[in-house]
Amino acid sequence: MGSLRGEGLSVSLRSLLWLSLWLGSACKTAAPTNTPEPAATPAPAAGTGGGPAASRGAAGDGGSGDAAAVPSLTIRVRSSPDGNDGRPLYVLVRAVSLKDFVEDGYKEVADLVVEPDETVLAKLVVFSGTERSVTLDQPDAKTVGVYCMFTEASGSSWKRLFEAPTSIEVIAGRDRILDGDDDQAIVVPEQPSDTAEDDAPRDSSFDWFWTYAD
Numbered sequence: 001m002g003s004l005r006g007e008g009l010s011v012s013l014r015s016l017l018w019l020s021l022w023l024g025s026a027c028k029t030a031a032p033t034n035t036p037e038p039a040a041t042p043a044p045a046a047g048t049g050g051g052p053a054a055s056r057g058a059a060g061d062g063g064s065g066d067a068a069a070v071p072s073l074t075i076r077v078r079s080s081p082d083g084n085d086g087r088p089l090y091v092l093v094r095a096v097s098l099k100d101f102v103e104d105g106y107k108e109v110a111d112l113v114v115e116p117d118e119t120v121l122a123k124l125v126v127f128s129g130t131e132r133s134v135t136l137d138q139p140d141a142k143t144v145g146v147y148c149m150f151t152e153a154s155g156s157s158w159k160r161l162f163e164a165p166t167s168i169e170v171i172a173g174r175d176r177i178l179d180g181d182d183d184q185a186i187v188v189p190e191q192p193s194d195t196a197e198d199d200a201p202r203d204s205s206f207d208w209f210w211t212y213a214d
Contacts (some may be wrong), residue, residue, distance in 0.1 A: 005076055007047075010028070013050070013127050016045045022191075029183075032077065046083070049205070050109055056186070057105065064090065068197075070137055070138070071137070071166075072135050072136065072137060073135070073136050073137070073138050073139065073144070073165060073166065073168070073169075074078060074126070074133060074135045074136075074167045074168070075093050075122060075124075075133060075134050075135075075136070075146065075168045075169075075170075076129040076131065076132075076133040076167070076168065076169045076170070076174070077089075077091050077126050077132050077146075077169075077172060077174045078126075078130075078132070078169070078170070079114065079126045079127065079128050079129060079130055079131070079142065079147075079171075079173050080129070080172065080173050080174070080178070081128060081129045081171060082128065082173070082174045083126070083127075083128040083129065083172045083174065084128065084148075084151060084172065084174065084175075085174050085175065086128050086149050087127070087128070087151055088125050088127055088158050089125070089126045089127075089128075089147050089148055089149065089150065089172055090113050090123070090124070090125055090148075090149040091123070091124040091125075091126060091146065091147065091149070091170075092109060092112060092113065092116075092120055092122075092123055092134075092147040092149070093120070093121045093122040093123075093134075093136075093144060093145070093146055093147075093168075094112075094119045094120055094121060094145045094146075094147065095119050095121055095139045095140070095141035095143075095144060095145075096119055096143060096144070096145040096161070097141075097143060098161065100106060101145045101159065101161045104145070104147070104159065106149075106153065106158065109147050109149070110149060111160070113149065119138060121136055121144070121168075122134045122136060126172065128171035138166075140175065142163065142164055142185070143157060143160050143161055143162065143163050143164075144160050144161070144165055144168065145162075146159065146160050146161075146162070146168060146170050147159045148170065148177055150174075150175050150176065152175045153175055153176060153177070154175075155176060157175070157176035158176060159177070161186040163186050183186070
């Protein structure tokens with residue numbers, strides 16, 4: 001009897017041990033293997049609140065967050081009905097000093113219509129009785145020159161210099177720039193011609209320039 005009780009106890013202990021191992025394995029299987037990460041919070045858009053950009057916007061411009069507007073320069077050229085004697089008129093806008101403006105000759109500026117250099121800010125072609133305009137970023141130069149390439153211009157009536165302009169309006173007549181009420185224009189005395197060639201009428205036609213029209 002004692003032997004049987006010992007064997008029965010041994011079987012009971014083995015059963016309990018097996019049951020304990022089985023329950024432990026089942027618990028491990030049922031437990032989640034990965035812990036889900038918390039959802040990411042989207043960052044606030046720049047200038048819409050909650051970030052440094054928004055703080056700067058609120059301090060700088062009432063909270064709008066918009067970048068400061070870049071200063072601009074608008075040039076408007078209006079040709080009279082008989083402007084350039086009915087021919088298309090080429091107009092150059094240049095960043096130029098007073099000294100260079102005074103020394104600029106017609107031929108040298110005409111060459112820039114074909115091959116602009118770094119001083120040329122804009123090039124326009126204006127027809128008689130019409131108007132053209134262009135808006136540019138404000139140039140660093142303090143003075144801006146406007147050159148109207150009249151085919152029969154003489155002296156320096158074909159060019160005009162403006163000091164620190166915010167806008168420019170030029171009226172082109174038959175053979176010269178007409179006087180206006182623009183207080184930004186610098187009055188440059190009429191320059192005497194050095195040679196008879198300077199006083200001669202310009203090329204009767206700028207047709208060869210049409211290849212380079214903008």
